[in-house]
Amino acid sequence: MGYMAYKRALDILNIKDQPQSDTAKVIKKDITFDSGEFYEKMEVIRKKTEGRLRLEYPNSKIEVTIPSKERDLATQKEYEKSGASATTISLHNFGAAADFKIVIDGENQDVKGPNWKEELLPFRILGSEARNLGMFWGWGGDAGHVADTRFVHQFLRKYPEQIDQDFLKDWYTFQSDTTQAGYKNVLSVLDSAYKQEHDRVWLGDDVTIDPLLEDWPAGSNKKVFGYIK
Numbered sequence: 614m615g616y617m618a619y620k621r622a623l624d625i626l627n628i629k630d631q632p633q634s635d636t637a638k639v640i641k642k643d644i645t646f647d648s649g650e651f652y653e654k655m656e657v658i659r660k661k662t663e664g665r666l667r668l669e670y671p672n673s674k675i676e677v678t679i680p681s682k683e684r685d686l687a688t689q690k691e692y693e694k695s696g697a698s699a700t701t702i703s704l705h706n707f708g709a710a711a712d713f714k715i716v717i718d719g720e721n722q723d724v725k726g727p728n729w730k731e732e733l734l735p736f737r738i739l740g741s742e743a744r745n746l747g748m749f750w751g752w753g754g755d756a757g758h759v760a761d762t763r764f765v766h767q768f769l770r771k772y773p774e775q776i777d778q779d780f781l782k783d784w785y786t787f788q789s790d791t792t793q794a795g796y797k798n799v800l801s802v803l804d805s806a807y808k809q810e811h812d813r814v815w816l817g818d819d820v821t822i823d824p825l826l827e828d829w830p831a832g833s834n835k836k837v838f839g840y841i842k
């Protein structure tokens with residue numbers, strides 16, 4: 614991270630620059646995101662989920678894979694256009710999200726299919742393993758998605774050095790005049806980080822905080838399908 618990015622990171626955290634002190638070093642270390650480490654964690658979650666599913670479905674062939682990891686902005690835009698994603702900026706663009714696929718006896722557990730509530734159980738097991746490692750999981754319409762945080766603006770507050778990424782600056786330049794109201798939080802973080810002001814026309818609705826799916830901790834013995842706030 615360059616010095617200016619580091620200064621901006623400190624600004625966001627409202628911390629005075631103290632380059633001589635140990636405090637600054639600790640802060641610098643704490644705010645660094647490592648995508649490689651993130652996907653190592655995803656591999657741990659994948660293996661643990663497979664193990665749990667083998668116990669839950671003892672006579673079945675279980676395959677848990679991660680077909681979608683990091684994505685560039687152009688691919689994200691295609692996902693958004695096709696309806697596969699609701700946003701043009703995603704934790705996938707930071708290498709901080711993974712989409713899991715679960716196949717049982719050759720059948721893809723498509724949580725958007727007609728039997729999605731029954732098929733949700735394997736994903737609730739995934740969710741429990743993801744949450745055990747402190748990861749975000751639980752979007753009703755996207756039960757295979759695991760990420761470092763729920764929203765991009767939370768990720769940027771957690772790892773302020775990420776605001777210096779070129780692709781993020783590219784994305785930002787397209788949000789100057791007219792954009793989606795759902796991006797208000799992330800744009801507010803970026804406006805203050807880049808020290809810019811924009812008078813934007815907002816389209817659509819603000820982000821709604823939907824209830825999250827309930828996970829399925831190890832040792833659960835009732836097949837209950839529900840949501841938690």
Ligand SMILES: [Zn+2]
Nearest residue numbers: 710711712758
């Ligand atoms: Zn995803």
